[in-house]
Amino acid sequence: xxxxxxxxxxxxxxxxxxxxxxxxxxxxLATIAEDKTNSxxxxxxxxxxxxxxxxxxxxxxxxxxxxxxxxxxxxDIFCTKGITTTCGSRMLENFVAPYDAHVVALLNxxxxxxxxxxNMDEFAMGxxxxxxxxxxxxxxxxxxxxxxxxxxxxxxxxxxxxVACATGTDTGGSIRQPAALCGITGLKPxxxxxxxxxxxxxxxxxxxxxxxxxxxxxxxxxLSAMAGFDSKDSTSAQRQDAWxxxxxxxxxxxxxxxxxxxxxxxYYADLSNGxxxxxxQKTLAQQGHELVDVSLPHTQAAIPVYYVIAxxxxxTNLSRYDGVRFGHRCENPQSLEDLYKRSRSEGFGDEVKRRxxxxxxTLSVGYFDAYYIKAQQIRRLISEDFNNVFANVDVLLxxxxxTPAFSQGxxxxxxxxxxxxxxxxxxxSLAGLxxxxxxxxFVDGLPVGAQLIAPAFREDVLLGLAAQYQKHSDWHLQRPxxxxxxxxxxx
Amino acid sequence: MSExxxxxxxxxxxxxxxxxxxxxxxxxxxxDLEKIIAMIDAMxxxxxxxxxxxxxxxxxxxRLRQDLVTETEQRDNFQSTAPxxxxxxxxxxxxxx
Numbered sequence: 156x157x158x159x160x161x162x163x164x165x166x167x168x169x170x171x172x173x174x175x176x177x178x179x180x181x182x183x184l185a186t187i188a189e190d191k192t193n194s195x196x197x198x199x200x201x202x203x204x205x206x207x208x209x210x211x212x213x214x215x216x217x218x219x220x221x222x223x224x225x226x227x228x229x230x231d232i233f234c235t236k237g238i239t240t241t242c243g244s245r246m247l248e249n250f251v252a253p254y255d256a257h258v259v260a261l262l263n264x265x266x267x268x269x270x271x272x273x274n275m276d277e278f279a280m281g282x283x284x285x286x287x288x289x290x291x292x293x294x295x296x297x298x299x300x301x302x303x304x305x306x307x308x309x310x311x312x313x314x315x316x317x318v319a320c321a322t323g324t325d326t327g328g329s330i331r332q333p334a335a336l337c338g339i340t341g342l343k344p345x346x347x348x349x350x351x352x353x354x355x356x357x358x359x360x361x362x363x364x365x366x367x368x369x370x371x372x373x374x375x376x377x378l379s380a381m382a383g384f385d386s387k388d389s390t391s392a393q394r395q396d397a398w399x400x401x402x403x404x405x406x407x408x409x410x411x412x413x414x415x416x417x418x419x420x421x422y423y424a425d426l427s428n429g430x431x432x433x434x435x436q437k438t439l440a441q442q443g444h445e446l447v448d449v450s451l452p453h454t455q456a457a458i459p460v461y462y463v464i465a466x467x468x469x470x471t472n473l474s475r476y477d478g479v480r481f482g483h484r485c486e487n488p489q490s491l492e493d494l495y496k497r498s499r500s501e502g503f504g505d506e507v508k509r510r511x512x513x514x515x516x517t518l519s520v521g522y523f524d525a526y527y528i529k530a531q532q533i534r535r536l537i538s539e540d541f542n543n544v545f546a547n548v549d550v551l552l553x554x555x556x557x558t559p560a561f562s563q564g565x566x567x568x569x570x571x572x573x574x575x576x577x578x579x580x581x582x583x584s585l586a587g588l589x590x591x592x593x594x595x596x597f598v599d600g601l602p603v604g605a606q607l608i609a610p611a612f613r614e615d616v617l618l619g620l621a622a623q624y625q626k627h628s629d630w631h632l633q634r635p636x637x638x639x640x641x642x643x644x645x646x
Numbered sequence: 647m648s649e650x651x652x653x654x655x656x657x658x659x660x661x662x663x664x665x666x667x668x669x670x671x672x673x674x675x676x677x678d679l680e681k682i683i684a685m686i687d688a689m690x691x692x693x694x695x696x697x698x699x700x701x702x703x704x705x706x707x708x709r710l711r712q713d714l715v716t717e718t719e720q721r722d723n724f725q726s727t728a729p730x731x732x733x734x735x736x737x738x739x740x741x742x743x
Contacts, residue, residue, distance in 0.1 A: 253723045346703045360703060390706055459689035462682065470663065477664075479736050484729035488739045492664075500666040508665055512679050515663045516654070517686070526686065531699030533692050538700060570678055571685050587703025611704055 158645045159316035159638055162373040166221040168644035169214065176214070176224030180207040180268050183226045187270060187317050192293045192302070194312040196231045198271040199238045210266040221403065222380055223266030228321040230309050231272035232279055233259050233364075234353040238269070242355045243277040243287040243305075246476050246483045246502030256353025257385045258322060258364050265380050273321055274308030277504045278473065279329055279357045281305050282576035285567050286506040293563075294337060295635045296601055300560035303333030303576075309367045310337035314602075316634060320377055323367045326358050327461050328556070328580025330365045331592035335555035335604025338594045340621065340631055341367045342374045345611045346587035347392030349378075350385030358468035359390075361461075361584050369640045370631045371593065371621035372407055378614060379403035398615045407622040413442070414620060417449035417548035422579050425557070428603060431596035432554050435605045438627055439552070439620075449548060451540040456533050457582040458574060463517050463530035464585070469507075470514025476502060509570060538586040545610045550620060553579050555592040555604035583608050591617040594630035602630070654679050 160168075168174050180203050187198055203226070210224035234240050234252035241247045255263065263269075276286040284292040284307025292307045294300040295315035302311040306323030310333035313321055323330040325343035334341025342365045349364040356362060366377030379399045385391045401408075416439060423429065436446055478484040478498025485501055488494035503511070517526035544551065557578055566573040583590045588611055592604040609616045625631050632640045656676045660667055667675055721734055730737035 250727060253720070253726060347706065360701060386711070389709060390702065392704075392706075453692065456689045456692050459686040462686055463689070474664075478729065479738055480724075481727040481729075491738050491741055494739055495664040496666045499664050503665070508663075508675065509678055509682070511663050511665065512656075512659055512675060513682050513686075515659050516679065516683065519659070519662065525690070528699050529689065529692075529694060531701055532694035532697040533689055534703075535697055535700035536692065536694070538703065571681050574685070585703065 158641050159634055160319060160641045160644050161369050162222070162225055162319045162376055164642055164644045165225050165319060169224045173644060176207040176210040176268065177204065179224065180204060180226055180270070183270055183318060190315065190317055191298065192295055192311045192315055193290050194273055194292055194308040194315065194317060195228070195271045196241055196243070196274050196289045196308070197239050199269055202238060203268050203270050206263070206268040210268060213266045218266060220265045221376060222262070224268065226268040226270050226318060227262065228270050228273050228309065228312055228318045229259060230275055230306050230322050230324060232275060232324050232355045233322060234355070235259050235269065235272065238272060240272065240355070241289065242279070243275040243289060244502065244504065244507070245288045248288065248483065250481055252353070254353060257350035257387065258381050259353065261383070262380060270318060273306070273312055276305035276307065277507050278355070278469070279305040279324055279326055280469070280506050280510050282328070282332055282573055283561070283566065284308065285563065286504055288504060291563055294560045296338065297560065299562055300601065301336070301563055303336035303556070303560065305329040306367060307333045310334055310339055310341070313337070313339045313367055313369065314634065316638060320366060320368045320373060322364060322381070324354060324362060324364050325584065326361045326465060327584050328577045330367060331580050331590060331604070331606060332556045332576060334367055334592040336560040336602065338602030338630070338633065339367055340370050340374050340591065340593050341365065342378060342591045342614065342617065343583070343589060344378060344382065344614055345392070345589045347390050348394070348589070348612070348614070349381050350383070350388040350391050352385055352387040356472040358465040359472060360468060361465060370625050371591070371618050374591070375402040375407050375618045392612070394612060396612065396615070402615070402618065407618050410619045410623060414444045414549040414616070415547070416444050416446045417544050417551045418446055419449050419451045419454070419544070419551055419553060421451055421454035422553040426554060427558070428598050431598070431603050432605055435552065435595045435624070438624060442623060442627065447548060449544040449551070451544065451582065453533060453536045453540050454582055457537055457585060458578060460530040460533045460537065461577065461581040461585060462513060462574060463526050464534065466510050466513035467518050467527050468514070470511045470518065473507070473511055506570070534585050537582050541586045541588060550616050551608040553606045553608065555579060555606040559598045559601035559603055579606060587611060589614045589617055591621055593621045593624060594633070595628070596630060654683070
């Protein structure tokens with residue numbers, strides 16, 4: 156088994172020729188073959204070894220990109236040309252996309268090696284990875300517990316040391332909550348920062364891709380490679396943020412000044428493990444930051460609003476699965492209607508059907524204004540809450556999720572209880588803001604995450620503060636069974 | 647709307663969503679949807695008078711571009727994933743007798 160190491164450790168080992176990309180890839184593939192967490196839906200051995208060879212050629216020809224030859228895994232929501240993309244669904248069980256997602260293309264260009272595709276809640280709808288057609292994923296810290304979701308396979312794979320970095324997507328918390336439950340660092344960038352092209356759509360006004368890594372430094376390196384304007388995504392942001400390349404090249408710089416950190420009281424009201432987040436506050440205060448109480452008064456409305464908007468957009472987006480052009484098709488359809496209905500009913504699982512029905516209900520005649528328009532109005536109030544507090548503070552600190560990892564099966568029969576898992580992550584998604592979850596302690600041997608939230612396009616503040624916290628703590632270096640993440644590659 | 651228990655006409659919704667439910671799954675789907683709608687109805691208490699709806703989280707506007715051809719014809723490539731095609735067309739059951 157290879158040592159568990161950061162992306163940067165692997166990058167410098169490749170640069171210094173301590174190991175070749177092929178050897179590194181082979182070591183990773185051997186570790187994945189022993190995996191017991193069910194983190195991967197597809198392992199792409201042959202194409203990974205081809206990419207590793209190509210990365211070696213790139214380095215020989217002078218490529219200086221730090222990610223050249225470093226292995227990663229993609230959440231199975233990103234289209235990968237030639238490798239099956241299932242989105243965790245029977246609907247796409249045999250779907251091989253005819254093109255690469257923009258993110259995949261960028262990371263391929265950088266010379267990264269795709270080891271395979273990670274498990275996820277079906278169509279990214281879930282907070283436990285239990286809705287996957289390909290079986291649940293175990294949390295490496297306790298195999299009876301869930302890894303969170305929907306990017307549960309990506310989070311578990313990084314936590315188990317199968318890979319140093321995986322891509323994820325976050326619609327209402329799907330990067331941050333599993334990152335918290337598995338003890339890794341997860342970044343949901345600002346809406347529009349990373350292209351959605353080739354990322355299978357769930358809720359288009361919320362979906363955003365991001366990196367899941369050991370620490371903030373690795374997240375910055377990945378963000379720099381994943382971000383950028385893409386004309387194929389109509390909501391892609393046109394930004395010229397020089398810090399993205401600077402962070403990747405020189406590492407995350409020290410913060411220029413102490414920050415004013417807001418503590419939204421609505422996020423602390425029902426907290427059962429308050430002492431852990433209080434310890435984070437103390438560590439940050441010791442670094443000279445000022446902590447102040449703030450209020451985001453519409454927080455409680457965020458879950459209902461999210462389930463209206465995400466459901467509406469999901470029911471619309473998922474209408475494309477009709478059994479005609481791609482995806483599952485039923486046997487012997489008797490009519491076009493029968494083809495649609497049976498293909499969809501066989502192809503989708505229960506949670507996906509629940510969301511489609513919710514969206515169909517709220518968008519139907521007579522209900523549209525009362526639900527969809529009302530939800531969009533409250534969405535503005537939630538967004539304004541954030542604008543108001545960011546007039547006075549630089550960043551917010553909150554818990555990432557209400558509880559540590561829960562048991563498999565504990566919430567799977569109670570959708571409403573499951574939806575409450577997103578309580579602290581959904582408001583940021585509705586407002587399109589960047590947020591990062593970082594490990595900050597343990598409860599009964601299970602990791603807990605702290606969430607940092609910044610104004611739009613200020614991922615630099617999140618990464619700067621997280622990097623500083625991670626210099627003064629080692630939660631992010633701890634791994635199951637006493638293993639630790641190494642910052643240097645041990646040959 | 648927030649006081650009354652929502653009335654769920656599941657067969658109607660299932661038809662709109664092009665989904666089939668047998669009698670058992672229909673009952674549990676209806677019960678789940680009732681609970682979800684009741685949870686959602688909590689938002690009706692928020693005063694939104696005079697608030698404009700927000701559809702793009704950062705108030706982005708639709709980007710326009712020159713009206714130029716940017717895509718190439720890739721019918722074979724795209725149809726390689728189709729369940730059934732014939733001579734470049736997608737096959738479906740007979741629609742007109």
